[in-house]
Amino acid sequence: MPLGIFLTQILRDIRSQKMRTTLTVFGILWGTASVVLLLAFGQGVAEMQHKAIRGLGEYIVIMWPGRTAKVFQGLSKNRVIKFREADAALLKAQVQHIGACSPEYQKGDVKARVGKLERLIRVTGCWPEFAPMRNVIAQAGSRFINDEDLEQKRRVVFLGYELAKDLFGEDNPVGRVVLVNGAPINKKQDSSYNGQDNNRAFIPSTTFQAMYGNEFINNMVFRADEPNRTAQVKKGVYQVLGAKYRFDKDDNEALSMWDTTENEKFFSTFFIAFRAFLGVVGAFTLIVGGIGISNIMHVVVEERTKEIGVKMALGAKPRFIKGQFIFETLFLTAIGGVLGFTFAWAIVSVVPSFHVEDYIGTPVISSSVSIAAASVLSLIGLVAAYFPARRAARLNPIEALRL
Structure with a gap:
């Protein structure tokens, strides 16, 4: 048919x-x-x-100091481990295949004032490597802290997107002065995108230490040069810090690690x-x-x-x-x-x-x-x-x- x-x-x-x-x-x-x-x-x-x-960071490991759970070389257990900023430099120098590392100081409820407006903010002291690891992205015309800021202890601050919006509204915050605990940070050069850290203020770790006198850092962030080497780098971190602070490299309580690679x-x-x-x-x-x-x-x-x-x-x-x-x-x-x-x-x-x-x-x-x-x-x-x-x-x- x-x-x-x-x-x-x-x-x-x-x-x-x-x-x-x-x-x-x-x-x-x-x-x-x-x-x-x-x-x-x-x-x-x-x-x-x-x-x-991924807004928290791609293929990164966030590490906090812990407390030893094993007796080691005659030392008792339950010893408290505390990180210093120099430990981040030690890891960069001695751990193979570590791609980036940054210490992280943190302080909450810090008074920040712009003109008559006052807010309580969280301040983070870190290295320049922190930004690419944590996906902190600067808007056009601004930048994150750099090596010169770190070396010269510059009073510069990088504001998260929401924080910058709260303090400055729709005005361009680049170059403005922010009073942090009454101290002027006179080169507000940076603003940020709307990411995980959008309510935080970032300053160079050296500036943070000079302002607050902290001897110990809160935590460290690091990343392997290749995602498939993360486990190898974590093992290397345990060995290097274990040798310095004298704890067993298999003591899982001495260091607390959050591996976002495994999470993903x-x-x-x-x-x-x-x-x-x-x-x-x-x-x-x-x-x-x-x-x-x-x-x-x-x-x-x-x-x-x-x-x-x-x-x-x-x-x-x-x-x-x-x-x-x-x-x-x-x-x-x-x-x-x-x-x-x-x-x-x-x-x-x-x-x-x-x-x-x-x-x-x-x-x-x-x-x-x-x-x-x-x-x-x-x-x-x-x-x-x-x-x-x-x-x-x-x-x-x-x-x-x-x-």
Whole structure:
């Protein structure tokens, strides 16, 4: 039979069953939209979490001093370890494959004043390497502290984005004076992006020590020159500091390390499983729609038994009967799928206008999401079409005409 006549018959059959056609298309639309939206929102949440983790710093280790848990070389356990700024220089000099390292002084509830405005802020003293490790990014026209600031103990400060906004509003803070505990820091050269450290003030570690007289630092931040060498560098840090402070290199209580590399690996694995779970839930929703289509097509075959018998009596071959029902089902599935994708795309497009990115991320209909949904949809459409079509093709024309 010519393709034009074939398509005309299918369209005529679809128009004659408007209610069933509508229910079939709606079932596929709802299932498709569910799959796409679940995967899109799942990907948005995953990317939000990855961004939050990387905002803290990529492939870094944050290390705090601890307390010894083992007797070592005649020394008792429970000895308190305290870091000095010189320890960071020692690690840079003696630990192989360490890419960057910075001490970190911290002081909270520091009074900062700009004009008549006064705020309590947190001040961090660090080295220039701190910025790239912790993803602290300067805005155009500004910079983070540098080596000269460190060597000359310059009174310069780098303000986090929110802190700069709070102190200076919409004014350009570069070059302005900030009074910190009554002491003028007269070259406010820097401003920051809206990242993890957006409410902190950064000054050179040497300036911090001169202002507050701290002998010990709070913690250190370091990173390997290659992410796959992080474990090796951590081992080297234990050996170097263990030799200096005389504790067992296997004493896990002496140093407390937060390895963000392991953290990121865990979250990557977790969100792969999370997206897979959402995909399975969405697929089951689509399968329910497919079962509905299959049941409807079985009813259609039952109602059109006599029509099928007439066609077969006039010479229509079983493969034509089967092809007609398969094509009709796939056609309805395709319409429902397109409408489902369109509906999901519309939902994803309007989500950013509600400004909920900080809570659920930004949903994304990626190519992988589209391919996965289209593949599941095609498979379900074929399975839903096959069995009713096979039943129709196997009808005996004589018995069909008697019904």
